[in-house]
Amino acid sequence: MFPAGYRRYHEPFLGSGAVLATLSPEEATASDTFGPLMEIWAALKDAPETLYEWYRERWELTRENKRQGYERIKASYNERPNGADLLFLCRSCYGGVVRFRKADGYMSTPVGIHNPIKPDSFATRVNEWHRRVQGTTFLHRPYELTMSEARRGDLVYCDPPYSYSQSILYGAQEFSLESLMASIADCKNRGVHVALSIDGRKKSGALDCELDIPDGLFERELYIECGRSMLKRFQMEGHSLEEEHVADRLLLTF
C-alpha cells in the first residue's frame, strides 16, 4: 500500500523492523525510544561480527542448562539493560514476547520451550539483515523528532504501541494517540505521506476497536488480516484460538 515512489523512508517506531527489513530502503531513518533495542540495530549496521559474538557467547551459556543460562542472562539484563543480553532474550524467551513489569521495567518473560537457533544460523540472518539496512540511519529518540525531520515527498510508516492489546508491552500505558495524530497532521501539511498501523478488529471481528481519529486526516482505511493474536497465543497456550483472530487497521494520508 506504500506509494510507488517516495524520497526518504522514516520508521519512527522501529521495534524489530519487520517492515524496514522487508523494504530495504535506499535512504532511511529508523528510530525507537527503547535504548537497548537501538544498540542492537547500531551493531547490526556497523559491526555485525559484534552482534554475532553477543549471540554466540550467550548461546554457549545456555548449552548445558537452558533455563539456568537464560535466568543468568535475564538477571544481567535486569541489572543493567543492554542490547547484548536483550538480543539473546528476544530469541530465547517464551513465545518471543518480551514483557516488562509495569512498576519498574523488569523484564519478566520466562524461558521459551524451544531451543534458540544455533550461532551459525544466527550469523546467516545477521549477514542478510546487515545488507538490508545499509541505507538506514538508526537513532535512539522519540518519534516526534524523526517525524519532524521528514520532508515533502518522504514516506513515514508508524507502528505505535497499540492501545487495546499492548499495555504490558513497549511502555504503551503512557502513549498518547492524540499527540501522534498531531504529528501526522503536521507531516501531511508538509507534503509527507504517512501510513499508520493501529488496532483494528479483535475477537475474530466481534470487537471493533474505537479510536479517536481526527476527521479528514486519512484518505484511506484498510483492514489487514493478521491471523491469530500474538499475545493471546502467549497467554492461552493450549487453547483453540478460533475466536481470537485479529485485523490491524492501516490508515493512509494519501
Ligand SMILES: C[S@@+](CC[C@H](N)C(=O)[O-])C[C@H]1O[C@@H](n2cnc3c(N)ncnc32)[C@H](O)[C@@H]1O
Ligand atoms: C508496535 S511496536 C513496533 C513493532 C515493529 N513494527 C516491528 O516490526 O517489530 C512499537 C514500538 O514503539 C516504540 N515506542 C514506544 N513509545 C515510543 C515513542 N514515544 N517514540 C518512539 N518509539 C516509541 C516501542 O519501543 C516499540 O518498539
